[in-house]
Amino acid sequence: MAMDASSGDAPVKRRRASLGSANLAQVAQLAEVSEATVSRVLNRKYGVSPATRQAVEEALREVGYERPMNNELVLMLTPNLLNPIFAQQADKIESELSPHGLKSIICQVYPGTPQERDYVEALIDSGVAAIVFLSASNTLLKADHRVVQLIASRGIPFVSINGGFPETVAPVVSTDDWRAAEIAVAHLHDLGHRRIGMLAGPVDNIPADRRVDGFIQAMERRGIDDPEQFVARKHFNFEGGQQAASALLALGVTGLVASSDEMALGAYRAVARAGLSVPHDVSVIGYDDSALLDFTAPPLTTVRQQTERIAENVGRIVTSLIAQRPVGTDEILIDPELHLRGSTAIPPVQG
Known part of the structure; x- marks a missing residue:
């Protein structure tokens, strides 16, 4: 568990809401x-x-009562702080909450496991005012969701990022993953690529499933037959990207759309081991975006999640929920953006 700098070194004292x-x-x-x-x-x-x-x-x-927000805690549950996208998102959400006197506790958890529930249960009596599922068990369709039952039993509001819990009605803010796939396919298709493959995340992961749906729809709109054959599903990490890319290169793809920047960098390794190069032989597009991608060789073109807009919406929702103001429960979809760098080019001339 990591507490962000804004919470300081002093122990947090629980403050009960008061009513005359x-x-x-x-x-x-x-x-x-x-x-x-x-x-x-x-x-x-x-x-x-x-x-x-x-x-x-x-x-x-x-009667017009609003819970005060000073010195209240917001618990953020995330699967990985080593991945820059999660650290960046958590930092931006904290910046949105801090002006309201809210302090963030960031917990790295294994989504859908008892550990996630254990964190919540251990901290729930420390003045937790709201919980943010930052791509945690809310992204997994078949995970253990008993943590939501615990939260509901205590009346603690929560918001999810990149997918919601199917058994509950609660606010969700997500990147439009269907649109993300469309943007990536459109860019490669406009360059002249026709054999485009997708390095996808695991089945029953909500963002991964949405990106696959978007990829298939984008390919079909462009008259590409049987696009499912060009989808390889692995883990979101470097090794998963390398494995998926190797399988797709064997099918003769000239363009790769990855479901994470880590997978895209794994594709770089697969391309090199196949005796090819990026982007001369194979174009690669990542997903998430990090400033570090400017320093990869070549710099990675990627679909950028607008973390600042996600944070703005999450901050507004969290403060409204704590103050008992009504909020909508329709999922908010944030448009992604294509960040062009140097990993895409026209396809090689076929001999």
């Missing part, structure tokens, strides 16, 4: 519950049914 006794009685009357139950909801204690909690929350909104 007169208003407490008014809320209890409106919700048709006891004042003790209202208190439990205010302090997010166990032992309150979802229906009762909802009734109390609605009564709190009716």
